[in-house]
Amino acid sequence: MPVNKITIKDVAREAGVSTTVVSKVMNAKRLPNGRLDCETSESTAQRVMEVVKRLDYHPSRVAAGLRKGKRFVIGVITPDISEGAFSEAGKKIEEAAYKDGYTVMFGSSNENAGRLRNLMRAFCESGIDGLILTPCEGSEEIIHCIMEKKIPLVLCNRDIPGLADAGCVHIDNKGSIKMAVDHLYGNGYRKIEMISENMKVSSLDDREKSYTETMEAYGLKPYIYRTDEKTVEEDTFRCVREAAEKGTEAIICPRILQSLYSLKAIKRLGLRIPEDMAIFCHDDNPVFNLCHPTVSYISQCASEVGEEAYKMLKRMMDGEAGGKIVISPKVFFGDSTEKTLVK
Amino acid sequence: MPVNKITIKDVAREAGVSTTVVSKVMNAKRLPNGRLDCETSESTAQRVMEVVKRLDYHPSRVAAGLRKGKRFVIGVITPDISEGAFSEAGKKIEEAAYKDGYTVMFGSSNENAGRLRNLMRAFCESGIDGLILTPCEGSEEIIHCIMEKKIPLVLCNRDIPGLADAGCVHIDNKGSIKMAVDHLYGNGYRKIEMISENMKVSSLDDREKSYTETMEAYGLKPYIYRTDEKTVEEDTFRCVREAAEKGTEAIICPRILQSLYSLKAIKRLGLRIPEDMAIFCHDDNPVFNLCHPTVSYISQCASEVGEEAYKMLKRMMDGEAGGKIVISPKVFFGDSTEKTLVK
């Protein structure tokens, strides 16, 4: 428990002024000419500042927040703060928030709507000025509730249709997958399958739809495997093996875990990339560049998404309306989807 | 700005009781027999609960925190919340904290002592019950200041000598590096060098010392390269090239970036692993298992470190003393440090 905490009263007493004056001095901005923009006299301000420094006084944001209804805290909820794209976005958000004097509360939903609700509740009770969150399956209703509380909200990575007042920032999930299919098609691949996940969220929906539509536009038959959350690794292995047995020429993985486990499965099955199985991955990981052959992948542009999400939230906290931002993802073409004569 | 916020007064009025009663009911625990442990009458409690539910009342933790001096918030500061080991530890901390009803503020110091100080200040002003942090170079003095405020503090991953009241959790940095050197020596390697970073923190110190001591114990000559923070990739490339030209047989990388960039450099230089250059890496990354050949590495055991750090902080927040925990890291031996006849 913090002891001997210096309060505004201590400063006031020591400086021989009222707490009003101390408060005014503490909240005064510095003008361009270096002076305080404060109605107090120069000498009083000086005296207060000295005492503040001497006592090492730090005003309680808790008390100020209670009075002003403004906390200078924002909340960030992602499915998993330890997962590459989310942690990178989180880093950027914190970075930008820090510059504006905000601190950040983080939480992981673990793709669980109940947990998301509890986190949102705790964040709201704890006092936040705004919230950036990645919805998970089944979280629509809960998020609608948040909206009623009029807390500025930006959805990140995944959208929820019909949420008029919320901001939203995500990558162009359809465009990127189309590029992947186009590229594979252009390099001669025809039997192209997708290993996705059993999960209803807008980003994955869009990726799956785009794959299906693009395949059909080429007159090809799409096929989507879906792994379960609890058993991603085994499921992915089985999918890759089944695909290989079927004579599938290329797989597209629209999520990071399926990407990594597919690479692992291909290695374990002793298949050559891309001769036996071409592969197009998603998200960012050093593996894609460092392994041999290099892997084609779609980058989430997590930093950019995080940055834009924060900027939008900031605007909303300042009273402006939200909006929708769609970021063009970066697509890297490696050796894993190259043309191959061996078929 | 949250509007129409329901307060304890609204509930009291609606239920026809005083705020005292509402507060008591809200803070009552459920007894094992399912009844509320509350001095109010059963019927009053019932009535209050109903109103609470009907109005969707959520007590403000800000106000409660101000009054009670307890916030149910902890702070976590790491060098970079987006970096593998730290984000994994952070995830675990948040997970455990959530179960105890705490929310977590995260911040990244970017290995910058000034920024660490600002973050700590913001966190303290914002009101935290405890702090878990990874010190960075030059942060000793600032951290001593925190100690004076008597905020429970656990150092994570890196230690600061002479900080009696702080808890500390880290892996056995000396033991793991010794294992790496022993393993290389046992497999016939003699010219073993280390590519480290220009940074004064206890963990890296320990790793470097352990390398030097173990080498000398074998009668071998240690040599440590040190990359600069701003230019890790280029520096690492130059180190690897220089090492190769010198006829170095194996390199040990005590940090993740040097590990990844060394692998990249080795690939770029067209060297074979382990014939031309063996390599022992640090931290966790899918690359180590997925690439060919598989890479030997020392795992940070980030989850375990995070978990222990939180548990210790919790004990300290409950009034117990801190302590020191040293966790044995897991070491994986891959093909990158295998015996090789080609020398």
Next chain:
DNA sequence: CTGAAAGCGCTTACAG
């Protein structure tokens, strides 16, 4: 069992 009142540490009209 219940409630009036003080107080946590601030900010902010308002009066002087």
Next chain:
DNA sequence: CTGAAAGCGCTTACAG
């Protein structure tokens, strides 16, 4: 330019 006082939304002795 300065200060007394009210109030933010809670909790908590204390009196009844």
